[in-house]
Amino acid sequence: MISIKHLSKTFHNPDGSTLTVLKDVNCDIEKGEVISIIGPSGTGKSTLLRAINMLEPPTSGEIWVDGENIMAKGYHLDKMRRKMGMVFQSFNLFEHLSVLENITYAPVRLLKISESQAKEEAMELLKKVGLSQKADVFPDSLSGGQKQRVAIARALAMHPEVILFDEPTSALDPTMVGEVLSVMRQLAKEGLTMLIVTHEMRFARDISTRIFFMNEGIIYEDGTPEQIFEHPVHSATKAFVNRIQKLVYQIDNEDFDYLQIHTGLNQFCLKYNLSDKARTGYEIIQEMLFRHLKNVRPLTFRITYAELAGETALDFMVEGITESPLPHNEATQQLRSRVKDIIEEPTSRGFRIKILL
Secondary structure, three states, rough: OOOEEEEEEEEEEOOOOOEEEEEEEEEEEEEEEEHHHHOOOOOOOHHHHHHOOOOOOOOOOEEEEEOOOOOOOOOHHHHOOOOEEEOOOOOOOOOOOOOOHHHHHHHHOOOOOOOOOHHHHHHHHHHHOOOOOHOOOOOOOOHHHHHHHHHHHHHOOOOOOOEEEEEOOOOHHHHHHHHHHHHHHHHHHHHOOEEEEEEOOHHHHHHOEEEEEEEOOOEEEEEHHHHHHOOOOOOHHHHHHHHHEEEEEEEEOOOOHHHHHHHHHHHHHHHHHOOOHHHHHHHHHHHHHHOOOOOOEEEEEEEEEOOOEEEEEHHHHHOOOOOOOOOOOHHHHHHHHOOOOOEEOOOOEEEEEEEEE
C-alpha cells in the first residue's frame, strides 16, 4: 500500500543552521498492517507521519501510495489525502461546530455525499466510539478522551484506507487513555491499516503486527512485537523498550513542589497499572527527600518503570560526587528492609541511588 524510499527531511533554521530529522528512511507497508512507531523523543517519529501525508514535505526521497509517487511533480495531494486519515495528539476539532458537524463537514464538502447520508454515517461512527449521545454538543464540553474519540470518528468518516495516529494519547489525562486505546484496538480487529506513533509500550505490543523502532532519524529496527520486545537485535532497542516509562523531576533547592511530585507519582502508577506501588513509593520518596538526602541539592529524581522486566524504581541522581550521599546508619537499614533492593553506583556524571520497589 505504501512504499517509502530513501526519505529524508532537513529543517533550515533562521540562524542558518540545519537539522536533519529523517535520514534515509526505507520501509514497505502492506494493507491491513498495524505498525507502531516507537523510539526516543526527537528521533523523527512524528515527522515521518507528517511526511507520509505531505504535511511536512520531505527534503528528498520517494513516497509511493497505491503505486503512485505522491512526491512527483504534478501529483494532486487531495487524491492521496482522501485515502489517508490522520489523528493528532491535540485533537484539532472545530470548536465552533457541533460534534456531528465536525464529522460530516469533510465528507459533504470533499466526498460530495448528501448531508443526510453523512449524518447517518456519522451517527454510526459515534456509536462505534461510544459517543452517540454527544452528537449535538460542542467540543469544549467534552473531556480530552472524548475529543480524541470524536477525532477518530472524523477520520473514519472519510473512508480512509489508512489512518496515521500521532501520539493519540499523549495529551490525555491518564484516566482517559484507556477509552481511546479501546477504540483503536477495535479498529485493528476490523483490519484497518494503521501507523501509530505511541509511547504506550504495552498497547504497541498487544495491537501491532509490526514495530518500527526509530533512533537517530532512521528505522533502527523493524520486526514483530515478539522480536522487538523480547529479542531485539540492537542494544539501543533493548535499552529503550526496557526503560521507556519515566517521570523526571529536577530538585534544585528546599522550596521544591512536593505536592506536584506526589500527584505525578499517583498518575504514573495509575497510567501503568502500578497502584500497588503508589503507597510505598510515596513513603520512600518522602523519606529520601526530607530525611536521608535533605541536604543534598541539586539532584535529579526519576520514577521509572521497566515494562518488560516488571521493575519499578526510584532513581536519585546527584552530579559531581564520587561517593554515595546516602548515610549508612540504622535508618538506612530499615529502609532497605522495606524495598526489594537499593543499588548505589557511581556514574560518569556523579552518583546514583536506585531503589527497587
